[in-house]
Every structure is written in structure tokens, then in C-alpha cells.
Amino acid sequence: MPGSLVGVVLIASREGVPLLADPLVPLLLLVLAAVLSPLLVRGLGARAFHLLAIAPVGVLGWAMANWSAVADGSGPTRSVQWIPELGLAIGLRMDGLSFLMVNLVAGVGALVMIYAGAYFDEGHPSLGRFGATMLLFAAAMVGLVLAEDLFALFLFWELTSVASYLLIGTDDRRAAARSGARQAFLITGAGGLAMLGGFILLGEAAGTSSMGGLVAEPPTGAAVDVAAALVAVGALTKSAQAPFHSWLPRAMAAPTPVSAFLHSATMVTAGIYLVARMSPAFADVGSWRPVVIGTGIASMLIGGYRALRQHDLKALLAYGTVSQLGLMMLLFGVGTPGAAAAGCLLLVAHGVFKAALFMIVGIIDHQAHTRDLRHLDGLAQRWPLAAAAAGLAAASMAGVPPLIGFVAKESALTSLGEVGYRWGPWLMGAVVAGSVLTVAYSARFVWGAFGPVEGAQRPDMVIDDAPRPSIGFAGPSFLLALVGLSLGLVPAAVDPVVAAATESIWHVEAEHLSLWHGFTPALVASIVAFGGGSLLFVARRRVERLQSSAPRLPGSQGAYDAIVKAVLEVADAVTAVVQNGSLPIYLAVTISTIVVLPLIGLAGDVVLPVLVVADSPVQVVVAVVMVTAALMATRARRRLEAVLLVGAVGYGVAAMFIIQGAPDLAMTQLLVETLGVVVFVLVFRHLPSGFVFPERLRARPPVATMARLVTAVGSALFMLVFTLAATGARSAPSISSEYLTRSKVEAAADNVVNAIVMDFRGFDTIGEITVLVVASLGVAAMVRAGRNGADGSHDERMSR
Amino acid sequence: MSRTSVILDVCARLLFHTLLVISLYFLFAGHNRPGGGFAGGLLASCAFCLQYLAGGRTAIQSIVRIPATTFLGVGLLLAAGAAFVPVLQGGAALQSEMIKAELALFGTVKFSSVLLVDSGVYLVVLGMVLLVLEQLGGEDGER
Numbered sequence: 044m045p046g047s048l049v050g051v052v053l054i055a056s057r058e059g060v061p062l063l064a065d066p067l068v069p070l071l072l073l074v075l076a077a078v079l080s081p082l083l084v085r086g087l088g089a090r091a092f093h094l095l096a097i098a099p100v101g102v103l104g105w106a107m108a109n110w111s112a113v114a115d116g117s118g119p120t121r122s123v124q125w126i127p128e129l130g131l132a133i134g135l136r137m138d139g140l141s142f143l144m145v146n147l148v149a150g151v152g153a154l155v156m157i158y159a160g161a162y163f164d165e166g167h168p169s170l171g172r173f174g175a176t177m178l179l180f181a182a183a184m185v186g187l188v189l190a191e192d193l194f195a196l197f198l199f200w201e202l203t204s205v206a207s208y209l210l211i212g213t214d215d216r217r218a219a220a221r222s223g224a225r226q227a228f229l230i231t232g233a234g235g236l237a238m239l240g241g242f243i244l245l246g247e248a249a250g251t252s253s254m255g256g257l258v259a260e261p262p263t264g265a266a267v268d269v270a271a272a273l274v275a276v277g278a279l280t281k282s283a284q285a286p287f288h289s290w291l292p293r294a295m296a297a298p299t300p301v302s303a304f305l306h307s308a309t310m311v312t313a314g315i316y317l318v319a320r321m322s323p324a325f326a327d328v329g330s331w332r333p334v335v336i337g338t339g340i341a342s343m344l345i346g347g348y349r350a351l352r353q354h355d356l357k358a359l360l361a362y363g364t365v366s367q368l369g370l371m372m373l374l375f376g377v378g379t380p381g382a383a384a385a386g387c388l389l390l391v392a393h394g395v396f397k398a399a400l401f402m403i404v405g406i407i408d409h410q411a412h413t414r415d416l417r418h419l420d421g422l423a424q425r426w427p428l429a430a431a432a433a434g435l436a437a438a439s440m441a442g443v444p445p446l447i448g449f450v451a452k453e454s455a456l457t458s459l460g461e462v463g464y465r466w467g468p469w470l471m472g473a474v475v476a477g478s479v480l481t482v483a484y485s486a487r488f489v490w491g492a493f494g495p496v497e498g499a500q501r502p503d504m505v506i507d508d509a510p511r512p513s514i515g516f517a518g519p520s521f522l523l524a525l526v527g528l529s530l531g532l533v534p535a536a537v538d539p540v541v542a543a544a545t546e547s548i549w550h551v552e553a554e555h556l557s558l559w560h561g562f563t564p565a566l567v568a569s570i571v572a573f574g575g576g577s578l579l580f581v582a583r584r585r586v587e588r589l590q591s592s593a594p595r596l597p598g599s600q601g602a603y604d605a606i607v608k609a610v611l612e613v614a615d616a617v618t619a620v621v622q623n624g625s626l627p628i629y630l631a632v633t634i635s636t637i638v639v640l641p642l643i644g645l646a647g648d649v650v651l652p653v654l655v656v657a658d659s660p661v662q663v664v665v666a667v668v669m670v671t672a673a674l675m676a677t678r679a680r681r682r683l684e685a686v687l688l689v690g691a692v693g694y695g696v697a698a699m700f701i702i703q704g705a706p707d708l709a710m711t712q713l714l715v716e717t718l719g720v721v722v723f724v725l726v727f728r729h730l731p732s733g734f735v736f737p738e739r740l741r742a743r744p745p746v747a748t749m750a751r752l753v754t755a756v757g758s759a760l761f762m763l764v765f766t767l768a769a770t771g772a773r774s775a776p777s778i779s780s781e782y783l784t785r786s787k788v789e790a791a792a793d794n795v796v797n798a799i800v801m802d803f804r805g806f807d808t809i810g811e812i813t814v815l816v817v818a819s820l821g822v823a824a825m826v827r828a829g830r831n832g833a834d835g836s837h838d839e840r841m842s843r
Numbered sequence: 844m845s846r847t848s849v850i851l852d853v854c855a856r857l858l859f860h861t862l863l864v865i866s867l868y869f870l871f872a873g874h875n876r877p878g879g880g881f882a883g884g885l886l887a888s889c890a891f892c893l894q895y896l897a898g899g900r901t902a903i904q905s906i907v908r909i910p911a912t913t914f915l916g917v918g919l920l921l922a923a924g925a926a927f928v929p930v931l932q933g934g935a936a937l938q939s940e941m942i943k944a945e946l947a948l949f950g951t952v953k954f955s956s957v958l959l960v961d962s963g964v965y966l967v968v969l970g971m972v973l974l975v976l977e978q979l980g981g982e983d984g985e986r
Contacts, residue, residue: 707877714885718972721892725979797879801957808960809922812967816915819971823912826978 064109064119066135066189069102069145073182080178081171089167092160093515095174099152099181106137106145113142114543125195133198134191134253139543143387144188144316146540147394151308152181154519158402159300161516162409173213177304180206184309188316193242193252196317197235200281203310204231210305211297223296226603230290231280238277238317244270254320261324268329274321275334282314282368285342289599292361299405302357307364307401308394315368315390319375319383319548326378335376340473342369347480351579352590356404356414356492360397363440363484367393370477373470374455380549381458385451387544388556391537392439392451392527399436399523400488403429406516407492411509416491420507423493429517430493435524439531441485441576442478442569445558446531449569452478454556456565475568475575482576487583534558631754638761645768652771662702669695677755681733686723690716707796729829848897855897862890870965871958880961884968891969895976903976911977914970922963925956 062068076098083091112118118137125131137145156177163170183202190196205228212224246252248262248270261267283291294306305311318335325331346366353359371393374386406429407422408414423430439448459471496505530537534556545553560566579586657663669692676688693716700709779795786798800808866886873879894902 707879707882710877711882711885714882714889717889718885718892721896722972722975722979725975728979794873794875794877794879797873797961800879800881801874801960805926805957805960808964809926812919812922812964815967815971816919819915819974820912823974823978 063105064112066119066121066137067123069105069149069185070182070189072101072105073098073178073185077175077178077182080174084171084174088165089160089163089170091170092156092163092174095178096153096156096160098178099149099156102149102181102185103146103153106142106149109137110142113137113139114539116546118142120191131194131252132192133195135186135189135195136191137189139540139545139547140316140319140387141188141547143391143540143544144312145185147312147391148181148184148188148309151304151394151398151523152177154523155300155304155398155402157515158303158405158519159298161513162298162300162405169213169215173210173298176206176209177300180210180305180310184313187313191254193246193254193257196254197239197242200238200277200313201232201235203305203313204228204235204281207231207294207305207310210301211294213298213301214296217296219293220296223290223293227290227294229607230287230603234277234280234287237273237280241270241273241277244273258320258324261328263328271321271325271328271331272334274317274325275331278314278317279335279338279372280314281317282311282372283342283365284314284338284369284372285345285365286599286602288342288346288365289603291365292358293600295355295357295361299357299401299408302361303398303401303405306361307397311364311368312371312390312394315371315375315386318372319386322375322378322383323549332376332378336373336470339369339372339374339376340470340477342366343373343473343477344369344480347477347484348590350484351480351487351583351586354415354417354491356407356416356488357401359416359484359488359491360400360404363481363488364397366477366481367397367440370455370474373474374458377459377462377470379458379462380545380551380553381461382455383548384541384545384553384556385454385458387541388447388454388537389451391530391541392447395523395527395530396436396439396446396448399432399520399527400440402520402523403433403436403492406512406520407509409516410512411506413504413506415504416487418496418504418506419492420496420505421494422509425509426493426511426517428514428521429512432517432521432524433489433493435528436520437485437489439524439527441482442572444531445528447527447534447537448531450531450534450556450558453560453565453569456568457560457563460564471564471568475572478569478572479575479579482572483579483583483586486576486580490580531558627751631750634754634758638758641765642761645765651767654767659702662699665695665698665702682727682730683724683732686720686727690720693719707794852897855893855902859890859894862893863887866890866965870961873961874957880964881968883961884965887965887969888972891973891976900976903973907973911970911973914966914973918963918966918968918970920963921966922960925959925963928956 076095080091080095083094087094109119116138118141120134120136122135123133125133156174159174159177163173167173180203183199183206187196187199187203190199208224208228211227212220214220242252244266245257245262248264248266249257249260251257280287291306291311295302297306343366346362346364346369350359350362350366353362367389371386371389374382374389404414406426407419411419411422413419435446439446442449442452456471456474459467459474461467462470496507538556541556542553545551657666672688672691672695676685676692679685679688693712697709697712697716700706700712782799782803783795785803786795866883868883869878869886870880870883871878873883891903891906894906
């Protein structure tokens with residue numbers, strides 16, 4: 044595998060593309076590291092993650108090396124043929140927004156890998172797989188933001204969902220991890236399929252699947268309205284927006300490095316990224332703007348409100364993420380360059396502070412063995428480094444100056460004040476309300492994690508002696524907190540990146556960022572948010588009580604559970620009818636389908652060929668033997684007897700093949716028959732030896748016997764007619780002569796059957812053996828389940 | 844085990860290796876003469892079935908210790924891999940190449956890359972039958 048990757052890189056460079064300016068390089072680098080991960084982990088244990096962090100650092104370096112080209116608007120591009128027949132290509136390019144996202148993914152990714160090296164205890168069983176999946180996710184995410192073609196984007200989009208599924212389910216022995224993984228995959232997967240539908244409609248309407256082309260000349264029409272709605276569904280599910288947000292809190296069953304990487308900084312922003320890309324084309328299409336803005340506001344408020352009630356620090360952060368993503372959704376949904384610039388900045392700020400906060404929660408979980416904020420006492424004194432990191436990151440989340448979160452929120456409020464349509468002030472009001480909640484839950488997080496204990500229900504569970512984390516463990520989060528501080532102090536550092544990102548979306552020059560805007564309405568709004576948030580925090584006990592006494596409205600989780608339950612019930616009902624367990628009925632259905640369906644095709648003209656009774660007397664003898672054996676099989680009382688007689692018929696067919704001069708077929712037929720008998724005998728050990736019970740035979744109604752007779756004779760007659768008709772219906776010359784000549788020349792084979800099977804129809808063969816493997820594994824699993832069933836254990840629905 | 848037929852046991856021992864060699868012959872000769880991966884795999888499976896009939900599951904376990912699923916996996920990987928390799932070289936999937944070589948004792952030997960796909964089929968067929976024997980066959984000592 045590594046060898047072939049190197050091969051691809053060599054091919055890439057052979058075509059004259061300079062290696063550094065090739066967008067395949069970061070993808071291959073991450074995939075290569077993923078392949079090496081199991082080997083390194085086997086040798087080094089969790090420390091291997093420190094080494095594996097080199098790959099994302101390399102990607103970071105690659106992006107930086109291309110920065111000047113990106114800033115000029117001439118970033119690296121590349122197109123790889125995918126399915127030329129359908130006009131599909133994997134087009135990759137790095138423009139401003141991609142650059143921002145690649146840096147976010149690679150930067151957070153590198154720190155998370157280092158963090159994971161300290162997070163996991165030695166001897167964790169699936170670390171190699173974990174490292175590989177994390178890096179593959181990083182590759183898919185980088186691919187997603189580099190993709191220029193809609194369908195390439197979809198491909199990477201689904202890959203991130205798959206990686207997320209695997210990563211949430213890392214501890215696959217825990218039911219919560221399995222169900223959380225499944226819920227995340229079902230919701231984002233369903234959204235992804237809706238999005239694919241939207242992409243197809245868009246591609247048809249615009250005549251191109253290039254995102255640049257779509258935005259440059261946006262298509263219009265009713266189909267585009269539908270497409271925009273479908274794409275919105277994809278984006279909203281991926282970014283955990285109401286009413287699809289329930290999967291994100293459940294995804295917290297994942298190990299914390301996963302939450303810090305996928306479910307705060309990167310994967311959940313994929314939906315935001317897509318909305319950002321599409322907003323210039325869709326801003327005025329149908330219901331796009333109200334839907335995206337509406338869900339954004341709803342998520343911002345619901346997430347913030349729910350975060351105020353959580354006692355689990357990780358769940359608190361998850362709802363906070365829903366809220367923050369809602370704000371970003373709103374900013375990109377507004378569809379003005381200013382709001383987009385604020386959104387880009389918030390993407391960076393959020394990735395930095397939220398990843399840091401998740402890392403802190405992981406540290407607390409690891410050292411104190413609890414994430415319940417009611418049981419943590421006075422960690423601030425004993426863990427000054429982690430406490431400082433948490434304080435800085437949470438302050439950035441709350442939008443406290445001089446952190447990057449403040450700059451982002453100020454530009455958000457400023458841009459909303461300038462949107463220019465009449466509901467602009469309402470949007471600003473909603474954001475202020477969201478910020479009030481954000482300030483309150485940020486304070487609640489820091490106070491709950493590091494402050495004195497309060498509200499403990501069981502004093503014996505209070506933790507006040509958790510060991511201090513190592514530097515390698517707390518370091519990454521501290522570094523991220525420092526990044527948040529320094530970017531806030533010197534916004535000019537991130538300004539060109541945000542400007543380039545905005546320019547790549549809207550093709551206009553963006554305004555410059557600054558820490559201090561003067562006394563503007565935005566500053567007033569911020570002050571209001573701090574005031575309201577502080578009040579909410581001071582009254583936190585009352586707020587909690589109020590929330591828990593309020594009637595529980597049917598939520599997103601309830602809807603998901605109800606839908607899944609309904610689907611399973613329908614599936615159970617359908618299965619009970621279709622798979623009722625009666626072998627005779629299965630056979631009857633199969634055989635009558637075989638008989639009835641082709642009859643429809645045959646109903647027209649049947650040309651019977653010139654009938655030849657037999658080519659040689661030997662054929663007659665063999666035929667008599669076969670007919671006798673077949674008739675005797677129908678009279679057999681015991682299974683073994685029947686199988687041996689059917690086997691005899693099969694041997695007769697083989698004999699016919701030999702007489703006709705087809706030794707190949709005859710040999711295969713003989714071998715299959717022999718094996719078939721052996722397998723049948725093995726199966727019969729599990730079945731009663733006689734399959735016709737006299738007492739049941741007598742009780743059987745005459746109708747049932749007639750039905751059996753009709754099915755049997757009908758299928759036999761049909762096969763006779765069909766064979767004759769098929770032989771007589773030849774209108775074109777046989778293709779066998781063509782294959783005979785081609786096999787010599789093209790496949791250099793003397794055995795034409797083998798040449799056809801392996802060469803001309805090779806894909807079919809590969810498909811067939813794949814089916815064979817899947818079927819045998821299925822049979823083995825079923826037999827095993829049947830054996831365990833004796834003690835009733837298979838009745839347990841493990842997956843529920 | 845008391846009902847084990849001595850005749851069957853001796854025949855199985857005598858025939859087993861012969862059958863395997865013939866199955867390999869089928870595999871290699873398939874390109875130009877009757878045979879091929881499928882027929883070869885079936886014949887090899889028959890050889891194992893014979894062993895099973897004579898000695899039960901223990902007889903098979905004493906011959907192959909590799910789990911049947913490994914046969915399936917390696918076979919599929921081999922076939923799919925052989926199909927994919929030409930793509931990396933810039934050709935079409937499953938494109939076959941012919942290599943002729945002069946070997947001492949054997950004379951001219953033709954080797955087609957199709958043989959890799961064929962071997963994959965061989966292994967998958969054998970793996971499937973081994974899996975069936977493993978799963979459907981009785982417990983140790985029981986036939």
C-alpha cells in the first residue's frame with residue numbers, strides 16, 4: 044500500500060506538476076501516516092501519536108508554503124479523472140477559504156494527536172485503528188475543503204461521516220458508544236443523501252458540477268429551489284443544527300480527542316463551510332435564506348439554553364457547540380461579504396477555543412474520573428496551567444476582550460448592523476440573546492470545573508485530590524488558549540487569511556479586522572450580553588431549577604427515537620410476512636417468479652427450432668437415467684435419498700456435457716455436484732431425516748397438494764418451452780466465434796471459457812467471488828447464531 | 844471415532860495429496876487447457892471434504908491451521924488487487940500481461956497476470972468450503 048502511494052506521487056510528478064503545488068500531497072501524506080499508524084502503535088504504544096502528529100504538521104507546512112500563491116488567487120489546483128464517462132473528476136484547489144480550513148484542520152489535528160498520546164492509557168486495545176481513523180478523517184476533511192467539484196465534495200463528505208462513525212464507536216463494547224455512533228451516522232448520512240440529490244439537480248440545472256462555475260453563473264428555476272433546500276438539509280444535519288442537533292450530544296460518547304477534533308473544530312463545520320461556499324449562489328433562491336437563518340437562530344438559542352442545564356461538562360460543551368454553529372450558520376446565511384468575513388473569523392476562533400475546552404474536559408475526565416461539575420472541587424489551585432488555559436478559552440468563547448472570540452463577535456454584530464435589510468436589527472437582537480446565554484454557560488463551565496464544589500448530591504463523590512496532568516497532556520490546550528489570546532491582541536495576524544477567505548467566497552475586498560472599533564452599537568450589544576450573561580450566571584441555581592421544573596417539550600432526541608422505532612417496527616412486520624420461515628413457501632415464491640416473469644416476455648412470438656431428438660444413442664440412455672432419477676427424487680421419503688437422486692441427475696448433466704464435447708463444463712459440474720451432496724449431508728445433521736411426515740401428509744388439504752403439483756409441473760414445462768424458445772430465437776450470429784478469435788489474440792489464452800471468465804468478463808468474476816465471500820460469512824454467522832440460540836442468547840437484540 | 848472406516852481413511856490419505864496436486868495443475872493450466880481457478884478450487888475442496896468424511900473436523904484442523912476466513916480474505920484481496928494493479932500503471936482495470944520465461948528443466952513458461960485473479964478465485968472457493976465444514980460440521984470426534 045505505501046508503495047502504491049509513492050507510485051501515485053511519482054506519476055503526479057511525472058506529469059510535470061511541481062510536487063509542492065500539488066493538492067494531492069497533503070491527502071497522500073495523511074493517508075500514508077494512517078497506513079503506518081497500526082505499525083507504529085504496535086511498536087511504541089500511545090507515544091506513536093506524537094510521531095504521527097508529523098503528518099498534520101506537514102500538511103500545515105504545505106499550506107503555508109503555498110500561502111503567497113493563495114493570497115494572489117492562484118493557489119494550487121489539480122484535477123484527477125474519476126469516471127470520465129459521466130464527466131466526473133476529482134477537482135482539487137486551494138483558495139482562501141480552503142486555506143483557512145486546511146490550517147484549522149491540520150493545526151487542531153496536530154495538537155489533538157499530541158494530546159491523544161497522553162490521553163490514552165497504555166494497553167488500550169484499538170489504538171492503532173484509532174490513530175489510522177483519525178488521520179484518515181483528517182485526509183477526508185482536507186479533501187472536503189479542497190474539493191472544487193460537487194461530487195468530489197460529496198465523496199469526502201461521506202468519508203468524514205464514516206470516520207466519525209468509527210471514531211465515536213471506538214469503545215465498541217459500550218452501548219452508549221455504539222448507539223451514539225449509529226445516531227450520528229444515520230442523521231448525517233441521511234442529510235448527505237439529501238444533499239447528493241440537491242447536487243444532482245444543481246448539476247443538471249447548471250450543466251456543470253464545478254462549485255466555482257455554479258457560483259459564477261447561478262442557475263435558476265423551480266428545480267434549483269428544491270436543490271437549495273436539499274443542500275441546506277445536508278449542511279444543517281452535518282453541523283448539528285436544530286432540529287437535527289440531537290446526534291452531537293450523543294456523539295460525546297467518543298474519546299475526548301475525537302470530540303475535540305471532529306465534533307468541535309472540524310467535521311461539524313463542514314456544513315458551515317458548504318453554506319459559506321454556496322451562499323453567493325443561493326442567497327436569493329427560494330427559501331434558502333430564511334431556512335438557514337431561522338435554523339441558525341433556533342440552534343443558537345436552543346443550544347445555549349440547554350447548555351445551562353447540563354451537569355456533564357462535555358455535554359455542556361456539546362450544546363455550546365450547537366449554539367456556536369448556529370451563530371455561524373446565521374452569519375453565512377445572511378449572505379453579505381461583511382457577515383461572511385465575521386463568519387470566517389468565528390470559524391477560526393471557535394475551532395481554537397472549543398478544541399482547547401474539550402481537551403480540558405478530557406484531562407479532567409482522565410485525572411478525576413468524573414465530568415460532573417457538581418463533584419469537582421478547587422481544581423484551579425492544583426492545576427494552574429490547565430485552569431489558565433480553560434479560563435482563556437472560555438473567555439474567548441464568551442467574547443471577552445482582548446481575545447479572538449471578542450474580535451469575532453464584534454465583527455459579527457457590526458456586520459449584522461450593516462446587512463441593509465429590514466430585519467437586520469432583529470438578527471442583531473437574536474445574536475445578543477445568544478451571547479447572553481453563551482456568557483452564562485462559559486462562566487458556568489469554568490466555575491463548575493475549576494471553582495469550589497457546589498450542589499453536590501453525594502458528598503462522598505466529590506473529587507478534590509485529582510493528580511495534576513503532565514505537561515504533554517495540558518500543553519496542547521494551553522497552546523491553543525495562547526493562540527486565541529495572541530490572535531486577539533494582534534488581529535492583523537489572521538486578517539489576511541480571513542480577507543483571502545472572504546474574497547474567495549464573494550470576490551470582493553473584505554474590511555480589515557481590529558480589536559477596538561470605538562464606541563459602536565456592536566460594543567453596546569456586547570456589554571448588554573456580558574451584563575445579561577452575568578445575571579444568568581449569578582442566578583444559576585434558579586435557572587437550573589426553572590429548567591428542570593419546566594415541562595419537557597418533545598425534543599430532537601425523542602423524534603429520532605420515535606422514527607427509528609417506527610422503522611424497526613415496520614421492518615419487523617414486513618419481515619414477519621416475507622420471511623415466515625417456511626421453506627416450501629420460499630421455494631414456491633422463487634419458482635413461480637422464475638416461471639411467471641419470463642412468460643410475460645415470451646407471450647409474444649415463440650419460434651420453435653427444428654427439433655432433433657438425439658445426436659447419439661448414448662444421450663438417450665443418459666436421458667432415461669436422469670428422468671428416472673428425477674421421478675424417484677419426487678417420491679423419496681428421506682432427505683438423504685432425495686439429495687443423492689438429485690445428485691444423480693446432476694451427474695447425468697455432466698455426462699451430457701462430455702458427449703457434447705465440453706470437458707470443462709462437465710468437470711465443473713461433477714465437482715459442484717459432489718461438493719453439493721457433501722454440504723447437503725452436513726446441513727441434514729441439523730434437520731430431521733425424513734421430510735415428509737405421514738401424519739402431516741394425511742392432514743394436508745388437497746388444495747395444498749394440488750398447488751405443489753402445479754408449481755412443479757408448471758416450472759418443468761416452462762423450462763422446456765423456455766429452452767426451446769431461447770434456442771429458436773437466435774437472430775444474430777453467435778458471439779462465441781468472436782470470442783474464440785479474440786481470446787487467442789487479446790488474452791493469449793487457448794482456453795476460451797477461462798479467457799471469458801477471467802479476462803473479458805473479469806469484473807463479473809470479481810463481483811461473483813465477492814458475493815461468494817459475503818454469502819459464506821453470512822452463512823457462518825447464522826449457523827453460529829443458531830447454535831448460540833440453544834441457550835436463548837441470540838434473542839437479545841444486541842444493537843438496540 | 845469407532846465407526847471410522849479403515850478403507851475410507853486409507854483412501855483419503857492416499858488421494859488427498861494427489862487431488863491437491865491435480866487441483867494446482869488445474870489452476871495453472873486453466874489459461875490454455877480445461878481447468879481454471881474455479882475448477883481447481885472445487886477439486887481442492889473435494890480433497891478436504893474427503894478428509895473430513897474420513898477423519899472429521901480434527902483431521903482438517905490438523906492439516907490447515909489457518910482459519911477459513913483468512914482464505915476468503917486473502918483470495919478476495921488477491922483477485923481485486925490483481926485487477927487494480929494495472930490501473931496504477933496507467934492501464935485499464937484487469938488488463939492482463941503475459942510474461943514468457945525460460946526456466947531450467949521446465950522449458951518455456953508462460954505466465955499471465957490473470958493467474959493472480961485465478962488464484963484468488965481458487966482461494967475463495969476453497970475458503971468457502973472450509974468455512975462450511977468448520978461451521979456446519981459437528982463437534983470434534985463427531986462426524
